[in-house]
Amino acid sequence: MRRYRVRAWWCAAVMIAMGLTATGQVQAQVQAPLAVPVQAGPADKAPKFVERMATPALLAQLRQGGYVLYMRHGTTDNSRADLVPLGDVRDCSRQRVLDEGGRKLSVQVGRFIRQAGIPVVEVLHSPLCRARDSAQLAFPDQPGGVRQVDVLLYTANLTQAEKQPVLQATRYWLSEPVARGSNRVIVAHAPNLADLIGYFVRPEGTVVVIRPLGQGQFAYVASVPPTLWPTLLSP
Structure with missing residues (x-):
């Protein structure tokens, strides 16, 4: 698979304006993640993970x-790799995309979350x-729709310098407190979490539960692979 690299100037621009590009009908306006303290350097190296x-x-x-x-995205068509340069992220013809199984899996995981009564x-x-x-x-029926965060890119094959804005933004959204009575969902990629905490999420569609602690701190709680939901939901 050809290497996917992000130009240094693009990374700098992203750090100034996080998530300001809309994709289709998806609203992209989000608060600037880098406005809060985040850990960098050695703290971002992957620890031993259980x-x-x-x-x-x-x-x-x-x-x-x-x-x-x-949540890691659904299964994909591995015969298609992300092209270099990627160009317009709205152009799915230049990317590895969901296969039919991945589309069905995404629908099913959403149903499981709703069946579980998770707000x-x-x-x-x-x-x-x-x-x-x-x-x-x-x-599909999320109030206000789903929102795109431009800097939450796929980190595989990026240099350490190129990864930093992605990891900082990921850390922000994992650590930013969520009000009692509801939860935040992030749909992204396995390499991102692997770079951050040493956990490469498998299989696709797995939901990783995180407890946000604020100030760039969070705690891993547990994982829910797609096949575990029926057991958890059984009477």
Whole structure:
């Protein structure tokens, strides 16, 4: 797969105006993530990670709100790679996109979240088509729609310098407190979380539960792969 690189000047522009480009009908206006302190340097290196599966008791906590749900997009057509340069992120013909199974998976994960009675206050997504489509399919009736955050790009094959704005923005949205009674959803990519905490999310469609602690701090709680939802929802 050809390497996907972001020009240095583009990264600098993103750090000034985070998420200001609209894609189709998706609203992109978001608060500037870099306005709050974030950790950088050694703290962003991947620590040893231990995955934990969610439990029915965790679903009860999610119904009370205050969490962030980081969802990896649905399965994709691996015969298509992101082209270099990527160009207009609205041009899905230049990107790896959802396959039919990925579209169905995204719809199903959204249904599981609603069946679980988990309230969602906002849905943010990466600008790439596979993340945007997953968000729209999973949350078609989200009040206010889903919102694009331009800097939440796919970090694979980026240099360490190019990754920093992405990781800082990801850290912000994972750590920014969410009001009790609702939760924030982020639909993005596996390499981003791997770069941040050493966790490469598998399989596609997995929801990672995060407890935001504020000031650039957050705690990993558990993971919900797509096949676990029926067990969690069973009487």
